[in-house]
Amino acid sequence: MVQVSTAAEDFPFYLDKEAFKQSVQRHLHTTYGTVESKANSLAWWKATCSAINELVFEGLTETHKKHSGIDTRAVHYLSLEFLMGRLTRNNLYNLGIFETARDALTELGQDIDTLCSEEPDMALGNGGLGRLAACFIDSLATLGYPAIGYGIHYEHGLFRQEFRDGHQIERPDSWRDYGNPWEICRPESIQKVPLYGYVETEFGPNGKMRKVWHPGEMIRGVPWDIPVVGFGGHTVNILRLWESRADDYFDWDVFNAGGYVDAQAEKARAEAISKVLYPNDETLAGKELRLTQQYFFCCCSLQDMLRRYKRRHDDFSHFAEQIVIQLNDTHPTIAIPELMRQLVDLEGLKWEEAWAISQQVFAYTNHTLLPEALEKWDVVLFEHVLPRHLEIIYEINHRFLDEVVAKKWPNDDQMKQRLSIIEEGNPRMVRMAYLGVVGCFKTNGVAYMHSELIKKELFPYFYELWPERFTNVTNGITPRRWLKACNPRLSALFDEAVGTHWPTDLTLLRQVVAKADDPKFQKRFMAIKHQNKQDLAKVILQLTGVEVSAEAIFDIQIKRLHEYKRQHLNMLHILTLYRRLLQDPDLDIQPRVFIFGAKAAPGYKLAKDIIFGINKIGERINADERIKGKIKVVFLPNYRVSLAEQMIPAGDLSEQISTAGKEASGTGNMKFALNGALTIGTMDGANVEIREEVGDENIFIFGLSADEVSSKLKAGYNSRDYYYNNPELKAILDWLDSDYFTPNQPGALASIKRSLLDGGDPFLCLADYESYICAQQAVDQAYRDKARWAKMAIINSASVGKFNSDRSIQDYVDTIWKLKSYPAIE
Numbered sequence: 001m002v003q004v005s006t007a008a009e010d011f012p013f014y015l016d017k018e019a020f021k022q023s024v025q026r027h028l029h030t031t032y033g034t035v036e037s038k039a040n041s042l043a044w045w046k047a048t049c050s051a052i053n054e055l056v057f058e059g060l061t062e063t064h065k066k067h068s069g070i071d072t073r074a075v076h077y078l079s080l081e082f083l084m085g086r087l088t089r090n091n092l093y094n095l096g097i098f099e100t101a102r103d104a105l106t107e108l109g110q111d112i113d114t115l116c117s118e119e120p121d122m123a124l125g126n127g128g129l130g131r132l133a134a135c136f137i138d139s140l141a142t143l144g145y146p147a148i149g150y151g152i153h154y155e156h157g158l159f160r161q162e163f164r165d166g167h168q169i170e171r172p173d174s175w176r177d178y179g180n181p182w183e184i185c186r187p188e189s190i191q192k193v194p195l196y197g198y199v200e201t202e203f204g205p206n207g208k209m210r211k212v213w214h215p216g217e218m219i220r221g222v223p224w225d226i227p228v229v230g231f232g233g234h235t236v237n238i239l240r241l242w243e244s245r246a247d248d249y250f251d252w253d254v255f256n257a258g259g260y261v262d263a264q265a266e267k268a269r270a271e272a273i274s275k276v277l278y279p280n281d282e283t284l285a286g287k288e289l290r291l292t293q294q295y296f297f298c299c300c301s302l303q304d305m306l307r308r309y310k311r312r313h314d315d316f317s318h319f320a321e322q323i324v325i326q327l328n329d330t331h332p333t334i335a336i337p338e339l340m341r342q343l344v345d346l347e348g349l350k351w352e353e354a355w356a357i358s359q360q361v362f363a364y365t366n367h368t369l370l371p372e373a374l375e376k377w378d379v380v381l382f383e384h385v386l387p388r389h390l391e392i393i394y395e396i397n398h399r400f401l402d403e404v405v406a407k408k409w410p411n412d413d414q415m416k417q418r419l420s421i422i423e424e425g426n427p428r429m430v431r432m433a434y435l436g437v438v439g440c441f442k443t444n445g446v447a448y449m450h451s452e453l454i455k456k457e458l459f460p461y462f463y464e465l466w467p468e469r470f471t472n473v474t475n476g477i478t479p480r481r482w483l484k485a486c487n488p489r490l491s492a493l494f495d496e497a498v499g500t501h502w503p504t505d506l507t508l509l510r511q512v513v514a515k516a517d518d519p520k521f522q523k524r525f526m527a528i529k530h531q532n533k534q535d536l537a538k539v540i541l542q543l544t545g546v547e548v549s550a551e552a553i554f555d556i557q558i559k560r561l562h563e564y565k566r567q568h569l570n571m572l573h574i575l576t577l578y579r580r581l582l583q584d585p586d587l588d589i590q591p592r593v594f595i596f597g598a599k600a601a602p603g604y605k606l607a608k609d610i611i612f613g614i615n616k617i618g619e620r621i622n623a624d625e626r627i628k629g630k631i632k633v634v635f636l637p638n639y640r641v642s643l644a645e646q647m648i649p650a651g652d653l654s655e656q657i658s659t660a661g662k663e664a665s666g667t668g669n670m671k672f673a674l675n676g677a678l679t680i681g682t683m684d685g686a687n688v689e690i691r692e693e694v695g696d697e698n699i700f701i702f703g704l705s706a707d708e709v710s711s712k713l714k715a716g717y718n719s720r721d722y723y724y725n726n727p728e729l730k731a732i733l734d735w736l737d738s739d740y741f742t743p744n745q746p747g748a749l750a751s752i753k754r755s756l757l758d759g760g761d762p763f764l765c766l767a768d769y770e771s772y773i774c775a776q777q778a779v780d781q782a783y784r785d786k787a788r789w790a791k792m793a794i795i796n797s798a799s800v801g802k803f804n805s806d807r808s809i810q811d812y813v814d815t816i817w818k819l820k821s822y823p824a825i826e
């Protein structure tokens, strides 16, 4: 493990309060042209960012000098999503100047929390996959590794969610309407991206065949760099995001032909490519614009890499030593044929040479086993947008089937069909995951169990062919954002208990396990939890108007809304408790607040119905005086990184209840455990590894295992059996047909019941219902014993050091990337 010193005295940028104050004031005057008496919070925030940027840019320059000076190997992390959240607080902590800045601003009459909340979230991602990319680039910079993130500079990130009468409404997200102080435009590195058109076969003077792509359109890619400050400030890497623009010369052509209006339309079409993030999580869109987005940013990023490489090298013999490219899911796999195109068509390499290089450069991370999320492109659409790439994929496939598959399984046409990158159906489809496995030297899953399922269920024949290509890297989260910055009270307690080095070596927290039985430590730990809950209660009141008590169990489920994540199973538990309370108002249960946060993909009908259902059930329950406030239900609108940062420190119970075998890893589960929430969860994804770390007695596990789920489905699962055999379950499901929760709208919640019965309950909510209710009763019992709960919470927080994203990155470095660390600033 690389040791990067992060003790406070080792931060390279020492800046005193006076200097920071003066810098903020100077920027207020000379950068933003305002004065103290006129400036609002937004102006003060921007001036503060400019003051921070003086340090950030120095780090950026030093890092660039160091890394280009030694011409080192670097990882290029390609991701269609980076869910960064806010950067101000994060940058202050990572530079080691948070307290300095806070005190300086206080003296200027400004509150740092207010200023930080002026920053719109940078929500260029949907959920876990995009947040993982953000944690990874934080860890790469923290560990001093040469790395660059490549993605799309979406004009609109993930939509803003509002509720109207309980229904989700989507509003455009405009994260840079008033300018973004962190991004730097780099017009000197603009790239050109060809699209459409046709391919011509030419024969050169030597009789050599050459493919020439005559594109129908050219787009410009304009790079915007976001500095990524590592913790300790020793390295500042960049995240480079591409914005699409119309090509100048193309516009002029049309203009000269008298097509001024047409030229404007062309411009709008070009700019549409980076206009908006697709809001589908775990479902494929299959739309032309989506494929165009994928190609656009891969094409720009590869040209950028080649340009940088060619500045120092005359041929490509060292390319694979210098460059490794990680594909975050299949979204950027089009980069594989694109590199082949650039090397063969543009640089004149032989196919075999180019393929040998390409095979050493790419690695692929699989994020899902859900069939509806596996990317496939209609061959006809593909050929229309990227005619040359389809030819290249055919060539890759042809060679793979003839040289590899035929050797392993001679005369086995069925095996060829099975493993072909082209699915021979109607329509024919390009299987992007197969292209990923064939074109990459490593394929990894994101938690132990998921990686096993990849080998056994998703790619069994590829695994037989190339067992050495498959590996696991369990996901992680950055403890800087997800503990130090978001939970300062608990961080201070840990500083006191184990010293200040835990933000880079989270396993140090293990020492705290020894204090789990200490009543004094328990009191302090739980007092912090209580304060965090009081803070969240204020936020809840503000956002929903519902008053909740910090004495109650804070039972939280926050994640994208999806059937496999089973928010509706949580809903069934709420209905069960509510019904029991109505039957016996004196029922002795621990008071609970059920807290939700989730966005549904705008086209995902059932997911939106579940949001509506939880909102309506909540309204009824919160207003029902008969149950004396014993349970409350709140759904916080517009779940996003900055809201997660306020919710997670206040969690008592973390709901991780996906159908076993469906959640690849989960990272929300890690954030909660680190902040001292207990998990109620299935044996799925990283829950399995969390249980290993915290011990079976400190987690509430329930439900069918992944094996049991698949055998149940194979044997012909009938959810009605559970409905008819459990009168309580039947009663609460029948409730959904009434107008009890939706006065004057009978049946408004019926679609949820229908999906669980007529719809066949594909994610086995009813099969797991009883086991879930039992586990929830065990939670209720455990919470009554304050000392026991405190002990369990402390052990959770202290035992999940494994899930530091620094560890994930070190695993990638050791098994895939083979990088050396070069912190730029000593």
Ligand SMILES: *Cc1c(COP(=O)(O)O)cnc(C)c1O
Residues within 6 Å of the ligand: 126, 127, 128, 131, 558, 559, 560, 639, 640, 641, 644, 665, 666, 667, 668, 669, 671
């Ligand atoms: C961590 C995080 C996620 C992922 O949560 P899971 O529970 O792992 O699905 C999604 N969205 C945001 C905003 C996050 O911070």
